[in-house]
Amino acid sequence: MSATSSKDAAARLAEVHAAVATAEREAGRTEGACRLIAVSKTFDADAIRPVLESGQRVFGENRVQEAQGKWPELRAAFDDVELHLIGPLQSNKARDAVALFDVIHTLDREKIARALKAECEAQGRTLRFFIQVNTGEEPQKAGIAPGETDAFVALCRDELKLDIAGLMCIPPVEDMPGPHFALLQKIAARNGLAELSMGMSADFETAIRFGATFVRVGSAIFGARDTH
Ligand SMILES: *Cc1c(COP(=O)(O)O)cnc(C)c1O
Numbered sequence: 001m002s003a004t005s006s007k008d009a010a011a012r013l014a015e016v017h018a019a020v021a022t023a024e025r026e027a028g029r030t031e032g033a034c035r036l037i038a039v040s041k042t043f044d045a046d047a048i049r050p051v052l053e054s055g056q057r058v059f060g061e062n063r064v065q066e067a068q069g070k071w072p073e074l075r076a077a078f079d080d081v082e083l084h085l086i087g088p089l090q091s092n093k094a095r096d097a098v099a100l101f102d103v104i105h106t107l108d109r110e111k112i113a114r115a116l117k118a119e120c121e122a123q124g125r126t127l128r129f130f131i132q133v134n135t136g137e138e139p140q141k142a143g144i145a146p147g148e149t150d151a152f153v154a155l156c157r158d159e160l161k162l163d164i165a166g167l168m169c170i171p172p173v174e175d176m177p178g179p180h181f182a183l184l185q186k187i188a189a190r191n192g193l194a195e196l197s198m199g200m201s202a203d204f205e206t207a208i209r210f211g212a213t214f215v216r217v218g219s220a221i222f223g224a225r226d227t228h
Pocket of ligand 1: 201
């Protein structure tokens with residue numbers, strides 16, 4: 001990206017922060033109740049740096065390997081970055097994911113839960129996790145089925161003793177997101193989970209109305225992406 005559009009990213013970040021604050025106020029929520037994850041996938045270190053320089057510290061990436069290519073360098077300059085993995089995770093990447101990320105949003109099956117548990121112990125790392133729920137029950141989409149979520153929360157939290165912060169969802173693109181956010185909130189509430197990771201560039205204000213505590217915003221900050 002050029003220097004000009006990088007400068008734009010910092011300006012757009014300020015606009016998104018303002019929109020988050022407005023949505024919180026309109027929903028009658030405390031200012032700062034919802035945190036902003038700046039989703040920097042597909043953008044390189046030079047594009048990310050201006051956003052770091054304007055004070056943003058919480059970032060999301062969806063591919064382990066891509067994140068490994070840019071974040072060690074950025075973290076050397078900004079050591080208080082909090083890095084969130086928001087994309088699907090394969091068991092063979094669990095080691096690298098645990099080494100690099102602070103929070104993983106895509107826990108959705110027993111095999112990966114056990115692999116992450118083993119890696120956290122092996123590396124002496126404490127990560128926080130979100131369980132991804134496939135609220136639209138889309139066959140091709142990651143996430144645990146809504147009806148299986150309570151049992152999976154119990155497995156992860158009570159048996160594996162993972163730090164389960166809350167739930168995450170990505171509503172089907174063709175649906176109104178509100179009912180999906182409401183369903184996620186209901187499942188979290190009955191499981192005593194405080195955090196909700198929901199809402200992207202197109203619908204983060206709606207998500208905040210439904211109780212989001214983390215919104216994941218990419219293109220509204222960094223601009224349009226070529227792929228994924
Ligand atoms: C890419 C991505 C986002 C950000 O999407 P935008 O529409 O660019 O805001 C949020 N969540 C997940 C899981 C993503 O993969």
